[in-house]
Amino acid sequence: MATQFALGTFSHAGYSPFPAVVMDQQVLPLRAFSGLIGADSILSLLENWDTNFAALLEQLSVVTETPISLQSLKTLPPVNLPRQVFCSGANYKKHVIDLIVDEGGGPASENMTTEERRAWATKMMDDRAANGFPYMFSKPVSVVTGAYDNIVLPPHAKAPDWELELGVIIGRKARHVTKADALNYVAGYAIVNDITNRDHVFRRDAVKAMGSDWVAAKGSPTYLPFGPYLVPAAFVPDPQNLQLTLKLNGEIKQDESTADMIFDIARQIEYLSGLVELWPGDVICTGSPAGNGTHYKRFLQEGDVVESTITGLGTQRNVCIKERI
DSSP states (O other): OOOOOEEEEEEOTTSOOEEEEEETTEEEEGGGSSSOSOOSSHHHHHHTHHHHHHHHHHHTTTOOSOOEEGGGSEEEOSSSSOSOEEEEESOBHHHHHHHHHHHTOSTTGGGOOHHHHHHHHHHHHHHHHHHOOOEEEEOOGGGEEOTTSOEEEOTTOSSEEOOEEEEEEEOSOBSSOOGGGGGGGEEEEEEEEOOEEGGGSBOOSTTGGGOBOHHHHHOSTTOEEBOSOBEEGGGOSOTTSOEEEEEETTEEEEEEEGGGBSSOHHHHHHHHHTTSOBOTTOEEEOOOOSOOHHHHTOOOOTTOEEEEEETTTEEEEEEEEEOOO
């Protein structure tokens, strides 16, 4: 079995960021490896991912450079920075069903019991999975921040919410990809947290009919903690069987498997690549499970600590602070 490793971007105080391999709490800069095509950043490494991944595997046991302790470095987003970020909305079955039940949706809902409404919502989600298509949108790259950086809450946000998600990092240019072939375009996986201002999801003025306002809702700086690492897809046997767990101040709020996705990763890539061209290093945020702040009627506040974990991908820890202007 191949030696497993992750990839990341790091910096010493006062020095330029550098890309590296991560193993056992130690870091090997990519400069220690020979024959890589583009080793100045993780993004450039992904431009020739298949060749570079093979070279890394071949050389891991023979690299002679002394590794650096992970604790001595600042951890930056593993792809620093991606060129495109896409998000999948309403993509966890239990989450969407809970929303429908809580909000009283359904035909003649005033005459339906909770159990009847849940059964109706479950059937609707089953039909959507079988016959529908993902709901995708983009998020500005300026939101990307590190796995241990502060989440900065802007003055206009009255209901900032957490959304732990599995991030998919693309490793090959993808256009009109089939579902059967889609996972071959994935370089790896990482943790992302799609922070959202719930009070700004929809237009609040005379043009409400225009619908969602994702720039106001999701576009603030630091609204996508990303990392700490990119774990190559070869070391994630089943991305549809990973556990996502988010804690707020030590209390579990989200705890669900990626198996609950309505549209799996392959279907999302198939659908998205039919609309846009995906590039190496692009990040797809694949949806968030039940347990967001809307469910608890409790949103992020200054001083909150958000800890996010996904099986095999590490842990994020972000402190919430107010933006000072």
